[in-house]
Amino acid sequence: MDTVDEGNWGPAINRLTISFLALVILFLCLRIVTRVWIVHSFWWDDFTIILAVLGTTIGAGLDFVEVHYGFGKREQFLSPHDIQEFRKYTYGEWIQTFATLMWTKVSICLFLMRIPHSKALLRPLYCAVAFLLFSNAILTTIWICQCQPLHAAWDNKGTCMSRGAKEGIVLVQALISVVSDFAFATLPIVFLWRVQIDFKTKIGLWFLMCLGFITGACCLVRTVLNNQALPDNQTYDGIVNWVWRLFEVQIGIIAACIPTLRPLYKWFMERVRGHRAVGMDANIHFPLTNNKPQSWVEHVGERCEPSSEVAREGHVDNLDHPDTTRDELVRESIITTERRHNIGTAHSNYAPAENARDSALEEEMIKYGINDSP
Incomplete structure (x- = not known):
């Protein structure tokens, strides 16, 4: 059957x-x-x-x-x-x-x-x-x-x-x-x-x-x-x-x-909220000639380091080592930038040095559409 x-x-x-x-x-x-x-x-x-x-x-x-x-x-x-x-x-x-x-x-x-x-x-x-x-x-x-x-x-x-x-x-x-x-x-x-x-x-x-x-x-x-x-x-x-x-x-x-x-x-x-949109343009970078995966991060890590003059004057006592992992997440636009909590009021003592350093970082942040508001 x-x-x-x-x-x-x-x-x-x-x-x-x-x-x-x-x-x-x-x-x-x-x-x-x-x-x-x-x-x-x-x-x-x-x-x-x-x-x-x-x-x-x-x-x-x-x-x-x-x-x-x-x-x-x-x-x-x-x-x-x-x-x-x-x-x-x-x-x-x-x-x-x-x-x-x-x-x-x-x-x-x-x-x-x-x-x-x-x-x-x-x-x-x-x-x-x-x-x-x-x-x-x-x-x-x-x-x-x-x-x-x-x-x-x-x-x-x-x-x-x-x-x-x-x-x-x-x-x-x-x-x-x-x-x-x-x-x-x-x-x-x-x-x-x-x-x-x-x-x-x-x-x-x-x-x-x-x-x-x-x-x-x-x-x-x-x-x-x-x-x-x-x-x-x-x-x-x-x-x-x-x-x-x-x-x-x-x-x-x-x-x-x-x-x-x-x-x-x-x-x-x-775009939905009507804010300035993150740039979508043709400025494409293919960093395939570099061997290190972190090679496409050039300026972000500088944000976390005070100038040598400020360090010698001792204005910053509790500054940790640069948080490179956080900087990588910032460059990927996975997180937005924010002030470090443990630096506190020390920012006012070395604001000129930081502003000088932030000029290059600001260009990078604009390029990647990263919001730096607190």
Whole structure:
């Protein structure tokens, strides 16, 4: 007796794919507008997130082809040719997934490198980037070479790894993703812990920069469902794992873009309120010839240092070391500038020196549309 078809989830898979892809492309466009026309600083973290979006776009194309060959239906309702073609494109989609997740995490690392100047904080990020590139290269190579010859991965005409070995590759990649997502979501808390900004702003920045916890949660669910990553009935039983994998990839890209959009939000709100808008012009700077991520900060750090004459006269007793992390956030237009609380009345004693220094800073602030009002 024929088995009753329980339904075709293919159209729903296509709709979900299109919806998330459109959302990801929207956030990428907003990020590019912010970095190019408002912040005027387009760096390697922006290039790598573009690679991630390119990867997920390719993945969406592969999903459409998989649906064409039966993804969303049970295998008993498909022809042997359709099953073989589905396996071929699924094989390629996993390669895309590895690469897209890697570029997303590398972009987050590079974004975090913009904030601290301390080598103690930068070294772990450099190591993380190297580890992500190396581990992805190893896992991708193993995945590609899972069968000999390669086409045996979808036509079974050759020798292949066991199912457990292939699930092990997926599990290792998932564990790396979970650990890195939670680690990168925690780092902003460390970076901003001692930054001299009000607590409300600090909480807001933590929330924006810690959205990686959501991605980590999606990856954790995918890891728990790892036995569904390569099921016997791949075209139907693999749908749940695919959905969580889609959430992990797409939400990860969106979470990587959201912290960069605050300058655009500020620009929009100033336009709505009728204030002088943050400049949107074509004076674009691409500081890609510099090796250090903080190279695009030239004058902001000077704001926190009194002149040598003032220091010798002892007018400022409680001046802390320059808060370079805060200055990075100012240059990104993520926060607005404000007077340091611990300097107090000492400003009146060295106002001429500060005014002389602020001329260069004021030009930079106007350029980036940063409000210096208390």
